[in-house]
Amino acid sequence: MTDTRTEILHKNYEAIHRNGFQGVRADKVVAEMGITKGALYHYFPNKFDLGYAILDELLAPHYLKIWQPFERAEKNFGVVLLDVLESYRDFAKTDEEIKLGCPLTNLTQEMPPLDEGFRKRLHRITHQMQLQVETGLKNAQLAGEFKLDFNPTQTAFFYLSAIEGGFSVAKAMQSRAAFEMVIAQLKQFSEGLKV
Amino acid sequence: MTDTRTEILHKNYEAIHRNGFQGVRADKVVAEMGITKGALYHYFPNKFDLGYAILDELLAPHYLKIWQPFERAEKNFGVVLLDVLESYRDFAKTDEEIKLGCPLTNLTQEMPPLDEGFRKRLHRITHQMQLQVETGLKNAQLAGEFKLDFNPTQTAFFYLSAIEGGFSVAKAMQSRAAFEMVIAQLKQFSEGLKV
DNA sequence: AGGTAAACATACCAATTAGTATGTCAAGTT
DNA sequence: AACTTGACATACTAATTGGTATGTTTACCT
Structure with missing residues (x-):
């Protein structure tokens, strides 16, 4: 199993591809992974920095x-x-x-x-x-x-x-x-x- | 002076061009025209139909x-x-x-x-x-x-x-x-x- | 064993959003 | 003159948003 940060990146990449950056609800994406906003904001300070990382x-x-x-x-x-x-x-x-x-x-x-x-x-x-x-x-x-x-x-x-x-x-x-x-x-x- | 509906169309077209459809706040666009949401929803039933009209x-x-x-x-x-x-x-x-x-x-x-x-x-x-x-x-x-x-x-x-x-x-x-x-x-x- | 820090979860919040319900007013229509 | 209709304005709401503050747990270090 791949580490959480990497998985957050990949799942959000897919979501962006599907909905555009403005259309992504990053917390919903991680919720679908079975984790919460806590994890998301632990690894990325905000949505834009998550985008930059992707x-x-x-x-x-x-x-x-x-x-x-x-x-x-x-x-x-x-x-x-x-x-x-x-x-x-x-x-x-x-x-x-x-x-x-x-x-x-x-x-x-x-x-x-x-x-x-x-x-x-x-x-x-x-x-x-x-x-x-x-x-x-x-x-x-x-x-x-x-x-x-x-x-x-x-x-x-x-x-x-x-x-x-x-x-x-x-x-x-x-x-x-x-x-x-x-x-x-x-x-x-x-x-x-x-x- | 051009009629209100036409102006709503054009102004929102510009806003979409600038921000994307998801990025447009249609009521703010009309507010910048000096009118209100009332006018917007008078001419268009919702945001998507406004987009279709554009x-x-x-x-x-x-x-x-x-x-x-x-x-x-x-x-x-x-x-x-x-x-x-x-x-x-x-x-x-x-x-x-x-x-x-x-x-x-x-x-x-x-x-x-x-x-x-x-x-x-x-x-x-x-x-x-x-x-x-x-x-x-x-x-x-x-x-x-x-x-x-x-x-x-x-x-x-x-x-x-x-x-x-x-x-x-x-x-x-x-x-x-x-x-x-x-x-x-x-x-x-x-x-x-x-x- | 006690302390620390990373890796999350939970609960909360302030702002924003599309959309609605209701009101007003002027211009016709009868 | 009463009535209707189109063209808006005002005030409100329910849901959603990104983000934060505060736990809790586990692993590791000394």
Whole structure:
């Protein structure tokens, strides 16, 4: 059995994913675990710090890990891309996950205007993801994979946008097929970049 | 001076855009207008119906109008695309608007798991937007603009995803430049589709 | 054995929330 | 002139919220 703090983090992460941060009643979440507010406020001073911990300890590591393969891309850029896209597909493999959408995007829509702590953290995670892709693209370009006139920074933003956007549109449409189509198009797009 | 109901709609729309639906205190919003809850509940039976009215009367018409040019696209597809992208840029022309993000995406992340009425409406709006793009792409294809092997449905989803995703990433990064980069890439992508 | 601190539980509270019940007033309608 | 109706305002409530103050228990340390 996992320790209480970790379980509080995970259960509240799920609740946030389902209801949004503002929709979560943190004490009800822990009550469903069979414990009380006492435990919650023992480990976290308040609701926002609980949210920060979820971002720092769960979300950030998870997303950085998904995009990590890019950092080691060179000649094999195409394979790496397929890897990452596969991770994302795994990430949203059930219909329910499609309906809930991307946790990062969810929070990015909800929180930045409301809280500075969330804003900074979401900014940093997104920035790091973008850098990971950009690094991969640059390495691949140096390795001669891509045309020389292409712009790695722009392309990195485009990859991020298309994937996160695809996740979002799939949520709106409640259709995994929509997400798959975006992935297919993204692969095609990447082929077009090759030298 | 505009009538009270319309003003309630607009002011609450802004509040939702800023705080999310769950974050809006509808009575405070009308209080800032100088009126009271009496007026609010006179025109709308409850908070959700107010939300529905905002979707039906403000958001849906707005988005459908933005994407409408596609429905008349043929040989001029490139021009039409520039038109729509320009509308989007207009839509997010201030830094503040970038920071708040796309109202449609915001609500799409927040509401569908919480309420069926929102879910259906957001689904329908997105679906209609996708159809508009798809129609344009098909017409352009028939007019000989595109390669025959391309898939209009997939491409329509891709356009939507990239644009909405670009908006979302720009919000996370608090950078209009990020949005501009995605738009630039999308234009380039479209060039590649041409015959 | 006595003391201390971590890990919770219990009981409570002040503020806020959506929503309601009732009242008022001006503009038509008959 | 009496009556109705639409357009609000005022005052209230029941439920919920995040958060706190105060136990209690168990493990550990000396």
